[in-house]
Amino acid sequence: MGKYERQLIEDTEKIIVKILNSEPLTSNDKKNRWFNHAVQIAKQINRDFPNISSVKHLGNRYDNTGDILIISNSKGIFIEVKMSETKLGVGTKANISQDALTENHLFIGKIKSWSTWREEKNHNKWVKASLNKFNRYPQRILKIGNSTTQREEKARYLRGLKRNRKSKDILKNIHNRDRKEKLDYFKYLSVQKQDREMIKRFFVLITLGIHTKEALTDLIKKKDLFREVQNLYIYYTNCRKGKVIIKKENAGKRINRIIGKYPKFEIIFPKGLTHCKIAGIKDNISKPLLQVVLHWKNIAQGIKTPCLNIFDLTVNS
DNA sequence: CATACCGGGCGGTTTAATGC
DNA sequence: GCATTAAACCGCCCGGTATG
Numbered sequence: 001m002g003k004y005e006r007q008l009i010e011d012t013e014k015i016i017v018k019i020l021n022s023e024p025l026t027s028n029d030k031k032n033r034w035f036n037h038a039v040q041i042a043k044q045i046n047r048d049f050p051n052i053s054s055v056k057h058l059g060n061r062y063d064n065t066g067d068i069l070i071i072s073n074s075k076g077i078f079i080e081v082k083m084s085e086t087k088l089g090v091g092t093k094a095n096i097s098q099d100a101l102t103e104n105h106l107f108i109g110k111i112k113s114w115s116t117w118r119e120e121k122n123h124n125k126w127v128k129a130s131l132n133k134f135n136r137y138p139q140r141i142l143k144i145g146n147s148t149t150q151r152e153e154k155a156r157y158l159r160g161l162k163r164n165r166k167s168k169d170i171l172k173n174i175h176n177r178d179r180k181e182k183l184d185y186f187k188y189l190s191v192q193k194q195d196r197e198m199i200k201r202f203f204v205l206i207t208l209g210i211h212t213k214e215a216l217t218d219l220i221k222k223k224d225l226f227r228e229v230q231n232l233y234i235y236y237t238n239c240r241k242g243k244v245i246i247k248k249e250n251a252g253k254r255i256n257r258i259i260g261k262y263p264k265f266e267i268i269f270p271k272g273l274t275h276c277k278i279a280g281i282k283d284n285i286s287k288p289l290l291q292v293v294l295h296w297k298n299i300a301q302g303i304k305t306p307c308l309n310i311f312d313l314t315v316n317s
Numbered sequence: 318c319a320t321a322c323c324g325g326g327c328g329g330t331t332t333a334a335t336g337c
Numbered sequence: 338g339c340a341t342t343a344a345a346c347c348g349c350c351c352g353g354t355a356t357g
Contacts, residue, residue: 097346148343213346275323293324301325305346309324 013057013067013081016042020055020070037237040244041081044235045070048248049077078232080208080251094206095297097213098306101189101276104202104220106267108193114294114306117185123178124151127302130174131155134166155303171300178302182274182294189276190269199265201225203278203289204255206310208232229255262287 012034018025019042029035046052049072056069058078068079097103099113112120128147131154141157144150155174158167201220208229210216219225230252237244262280268288269276278290291311298304 095346095348211348273323291323295324295326297326298328299326307346311323 012038016045016081017055017057017068020045020052036244037081040246041235041237044246044248045079048233076231078228080232080234082234082236094211094310095295095307096206096211096216096310098294098308100213100216100308101267101292103213104216105195105198106202107189108195111192112188114185117188118181118306121181121184123181123302124148126177127151127174130170130177131158133170134158152299152304155299159300174302175300178296179274181302183272185294186269186274186276189267194267196265199267199278200259203265203280204229204259206278206290207255207258208234208251226255258289262289 011029012032015025015029015032015035015038018029019039032038049070051073052070053074054071058067058069067081070077070079099115101107102111102113118124124147128151131151134154137154137157141150141153144153155171158171198220202216204225205216205219210219222228232251234249234251236247236249258280262282264281266279266281266286267276268279268286274295275291275293277288278292279286279288281287293309293311295301295307295309296303296305297307
């Protein structure tokens with residue numbers, strides 16, 4: 001999802017609500033890129049729940065799951081929509097905020113976040129020193145006042161010098177040292193006491209496609225999270241040969257299946273790798289479900305936009 | 318030789334901090 | 338106080354290397 005699509009998708013959700021409430025649609029609504037999907041989803045919801053008495057758009061409220069709340073047979077049903085123009089929507093793949101592992105209390109006690117860890121290691125300082133081993137930066141970069149921006153532009157410049165030995169070495173060195181920093185951090189995390197209940201909740205939320213910082217921190221501590229998820233349905237749409245295909249999923253059933261299979265959850269730290277895995281435990285056997293990578297999204301490793309890159313390890317099983 | 322694994326990468330918006 | 342700028346945050350896409 002690029003540029004303006006979050007706003008666009010929210011508009012589409014509101015269109016679905018309008019249709020369900022038999023409210024008139026504007027010409028703007030009909031121009032919405034996902035209008036067809038909205039119509040199909042609304043139709044399907046009406047078929048699935050013939051006794052709807054109320055429909056509300058929940059939008060950016062993060063204290064609940066789902067995008068839309070309907071009341072059907074005086075029961076609250078949460079509905080989430082995921083629309084895709086491709087044939088097959090991709091699995092749960094997410095980049096979430098860098099400190100999510102500690103901010104969501106997956107560990108017990110006062111645990112250092114990844115960002116705090118880096119601060120203590122003077123990450124920015126040593127990166128700056130490394131970058132300054134190159135002494136031919138253009139004026140336009142040298143005169144940048146903000147140290148962060150200058151650091152980033154220097155790294156960007158070095159990355160652009162494809163054939164320059166020195167620049168390659170510098171970035172490689174930063175990459176290597178940053179990698180060590182990540183491994184050291186995981187070494188520290190790996191000996192901390194884990195909160196299995198929170199790990200389970202974290203897994204459930206990520207699996208449900210809840211990725212934003214606020215949504216995660218709000219929902220993960222919610223008392224009746226598992227009960228609410230029982231009433232959550234996800235409607236997926238895809239396009240095949242110009243036609244919109246709909247799939248409805250009972251999130252509760254899916255979650256029940258997984259957490260029913262694994263009575264306990266844990267985080268495992270493979271030796272020598274910059275990721276950890278969320279795993280389910282059954283009969284003392286640990287089965288990896290999610291892979292959580294310490295990662296820098298922009299320019300080069302160690303330079304800009306740290307995040308957690310998450311991969312779903314269950315898609316092919 | 319295709320595919321999976323393990324990261325690596327980009328272009329943007331929103332919110333907070335700072336300068337005037 | 339307001340305007341500007343930096344920092345934080347957001348979601349999707351790409352590719353080298355090992356492996357079967």
